[in-house]
Amino acid sequence: MDRSDLLAVVHDCSEEAFRRLYARHTPALYAFARRMLADRPDDAEDVIQEVWLRAFGQLGSFSWGSSLRTWLSGIALNRCREVWRDRGVSLIATDEEMPAVNGDPHVSIDVERGLAQLPSGYRAVLVLHDVEGYTHEEIATQLGIEPGTSKSQLFRARRALRKRLHDSDPEGTDG
Amino acid sequence: MVSQDSSEQDVVAALRALPREVAPPTLVEGRVLSALRARGLLRAAPVLSRRAAFMAVAASATMAFLGGYALRPAATHLEPTHMLLLVGAPTRELEHAERAREYGDWARRPHPAGAVVSGNAFEQTSAAGEVVGYFLVRAASTDDATALAKTCPHWRHGGRVVVRAIQPG
Numbered sequence: 001m002d003r004s005d006l007l008a009v010v011h012d013c014s015e016e017a018f019r020r021l022y023a024r025h026t027p028a029l030y031a032f033a034r035r036m037l038a039d040r041p042d043d044a045e046d047v048i049q050e051v052w053l054r055a056f057g058q059l060g061s062f063s064w065g066s067s068l069r070t071w072l073s074g075i076a077l078n079r080c081r082e083v084w085r086d087r088g089v090s091l092i093a094t095d096e097e098m099p100a101v102n103g104d105p106h107v108s109i110d111v112e113r114g115l116a117q118l119p120s121g122y123r124a125v126l127v128l129h130d131v132e133g134y135t136h137e138e139i140a141t142q143l144g145i146e147p148g149t150s151k152s153q154l155f156r157a158r159r160a161l162r163k164r165l166h167d168s169d170p171e172g173t174d175g
Numbered sequence: 176m177v178s179q180d181s182s183e184q185d186v187v188a189a190l191r192a193l194p195r196e197v198a199p200p201t202l203v204e205g206r207v208l209s210a211l212r213a214r215g216l217l218r219a220a221p222v223l224s225r226r227a228a229f230m231a232v233a234a235s236a237t238m239a240f241l242g243g244y245a246l247r248p249a250a251t252h253l254e255p256t257h258m259l260l261l262v263g264a265p266t267r268e269l270e271h272a273e274r275a276r277e278y279g280d281w282a283r284r285p286h287p288a289g290a291v292v293s294g295n296a297f298e299q300t301s302a303a304g305e306v307v308g309y310f311l312v313r314a315a316s317t318d319d320a321t322a323l324a325k326t327c328p329h330w331r332h333g334g335r336v337v338v339r340a341i342q343p344g
Binding site: 009012013014015018019022026027028030031034035044045048049052053056111112126127130131158159161162165 | 183186187194197204206208210215216
């Protein structure tokens with residue numbers, strides 16, 4: 001299905017075929033980008049636009065050995081990394097970057113909001129590993145870090161999110 | 176939500192249960208399409224079959240005879256974001272069929288700033304400065320809709336085009 005639409009887009013500039021590709025893949029790409037950039041969700045819309053523009057520019061390098069979704073997700077991740085780089089965000093996060101809890105700490109919050117309150121480095125490994133199913137080796141390759149760093153970041157990120165979701169200990173001794 | 180006695184496994188389970196797809200705002204698609212069209216990577220108008228093209232011309236001629244201009248834009252499946260109000264009766268003397276074709280061609284043509292969704296003329300009026308017709312368009316912003324409006328052939332016929340944003344439903 002992707003192949004025939006992609007060929008129609010490349011060879012005939014078919015907007016109809018592009019709309020089908022867009023409808024098929026964009027919701028997953030948007031969910032991914034919105035979580036990765038959860039602290040500034042408006043940036044996710046720019047990521048979507050960039051993904052499709054870059055995809056058109058790089059169609060010659062697309063190999064059918066991988067799925068179109070995987071290929072597009074890789075472009076989306078690269079764009080997210082650029083956003084972080086432009087904002088001076090380090091992907092090696094620490095607990096010191098955690099913002100103070102706002103509101104009643106005894107009230108649990110939903111997972112999306114909890115993710116949004118994590119440092120970008122924590123959020124990246126959580127989304128890639130626990131939501132998207134990447135391995136530590138894949139995360140290391142994609143983010144330019146060591147696999148061991150990915151593992152340690154994931155451990156800290158899960159702990160931080162758990163604490164965020166139901167922080168009932170104002171002294172911060174949970175963990 | 177996660178209960179307070181949940182363990183790390185609960186957090187992982189909650190993450191894995193998140194929806195894998197989230198629909199982006201509808202305007203994002205319009206922005207992407209506009210950007211791709213502006214680069215000449217997409218053609219906005221579908222290719223009409225000979226029969227469809229004949230029917231479109233026939234419909235244009237019929238509407239022109241009635242004093243309006245029939246439009247057969249390419250993007251009728253899009254939700255419009257702006258209305259272009261055509262103000263003032265055209266002063267340039269043209270056969271109605273020719274004017275209808277000119278407006279229709281403009282509506283069907285790919286535009287970098289947006290897409291024409293539909294349009295039509297109002298009942299014929301004679302008072303100067305009245306709104307004589309409209310186009311519904313889809314654009315990423317009012318600036319884009321205004322840029323699109325500036326290319327409307329109504330200007331060349333002595334009229335002017337007023338842009339109004341449609342309140343999202």
